[in-house]
Every structure is written in structure tokens, then in C-alpha cells.
Amino acid sequence: MHAVKIKIQITSGNDIAFGPGKADLLEAIGRYGSISAAAKSMNMSYKRAWELVAVMNASFKQPLVVTSVGGSHGGGAILTEFGFEVLRLYREVLAKSDQFVLSEMQNLLSMLSALPNPDLTS
Amino acid sequence: MHAVKIKIQITSGNDIAFGPGKADLLEAIGRYGSISAAAKSMNMSYKRAWELVAVMNASFKQPLVVTSVGGSHGGGAILTEFGFEVLRLYREVLAKSDQFVLSEMQNLLSMLSALPNPDLTS
DNA sequence: TATCGTTATGTTATCAGAAATATAACGATA
């Protein structure tokens, strides 16, 4: 029905150092140990995932993901301790912020019409 | 340099009842007394502005903007008391949230590399 | 009753960002 969507991005210069998409990707990389598998799991192209990782790594003091190429399984990617910590902190701030914003938003929400508009995409 | 960008949208069913763009538009309509003048001031097309107004008005219990067509000056649009109040509340929540998020974000920000990446769009 | 600037709404064109495709390099292991 009604919802409050909050999006928090950390920008660094011209590019987005971290945000919701990168957080999800990081989590998937942690789970699968591979950029390509992570990308596939969220059906994102490998190329895009690789680019996001590159920006992240370049934006922070330490790499969040380290990759290795070649080898019997072709290579892989692992989430560093640092990366894991960034993810944890981001998620934590997001959860707190969600709660904060939602509580602050109550009076505004009460001004919305009870029923949403009909969906016209048919 | 580094910044935290926070975006708060209120969704209602499938469409976005309110958000940063609509807030700016509302403010401009209040200032200019016309959708077309407001649109022009933020160089947005009249059509787009009109659509945003339509969604807003349909999403809330009362209209935020009332329009009149024809007449010596062609017509116009005014921000209702209700619309003004929605705008005020939204801006208030946004400011508070900005502050909250920024303070919660400090440790994460300290993990960013000091210098942003070079801009490659040249 | 002609004018004028605005609201209201449909149609077409454009373009940036994303997807799709292609290809090279890599190196453990069998």
C-alpha cells in the first residue's frame, strides 16, 4: 500500500562509492566467492558487477573485494574483512535510518488518500 | 568531496506520491502561481510537470494544487494550504533525516580513501 | 468576438544507460 522508501548513497567525487546496489552485490560476492556467480544470482551482467566492484575498491581506503584470475576453477573473488565491515555498518545505518524516517513520517503518511490509484498498466 | 545523499520517497500503490522532485515543483508552483512558469523555472517540460501534479493530487486526501483554465491570463495554478503543509512537513522530515543519517554515517565515512578518484569524463 | 497565455493531452523523436556480445588473458590441475 503506502510505503516510505529511503535510499542512502555515499558519493566520492563524481562516483557513487556505496549504495544499495553495491551492498547487495557485496553480499552476493561474499556468499558465492565469485563476481560472475554473484552477478548471475542477481541477474546483473558480469560487466556491470565488475565495474561496481572497481568503483568500490577505488573509493575506500582498502579493497572490499580481492580477485584472483586463472587456476583450476578459473579464479574467484573474496570479500575482505574490511569489505565485510563496510557492508555491516551500511546495513546497520540503513536499518536505523529506516526506523527514524518512518517514525518522523507518520503525520505526512496520514495525509495520503486511503486507497492507492488504480494501476493503469494493463 | 565526500557526501551522503539521502532520498526519501513516499509511494502509494504503483506510483510515487511524493519525493524530492515533486517537492521542488510544488515550491515553484507556490512561487509562480502557474504550472508552466514553475516548469520553465526548473527547466522541466510543462507536460512532465503537469503529470507530477496529477499524481500528487490523486495520491493525497486533498489536492495540493488547484488549477484554473482560461481567463485573461490564460489560467493558473495555486498551492493549497494543504499542499503547503505537505511541503513543509516533507522538508522538515528531510532535514532531520539528513542530520540523523550523517551522524550515524561517520565511521563509514572515515573508511573512504581521502582523495576521490580522478574524473575520467574528459 | 478576437486575443492571449495557460491548462490539458496525445504523438513522435531522442538519447543515455544498460544489456548483449565478443575476446583475450590467466593459471591450477589433471
Next chain:
DNA sequence: TATCGTTATATTTCTGATAACATAACGATA
């Protein structure tokens, strides 16, 4: 030393959101 799945990267194609364009209706006022 051939294989295989992955990283790494360039190029081409597609698409969906938006801009641009067009047009009708409206009505106070002069």
C-alpha cells in the same frame, strides 16, 4: 600441455524514460 571457468575489457545493440512537438479547449478582458 590442454582444459576450463573466471577475471578483465572493448564494442555493439537495445530499450525505456524523457524530451520535443503538436493541438485542442478554455474564458476573462478589451
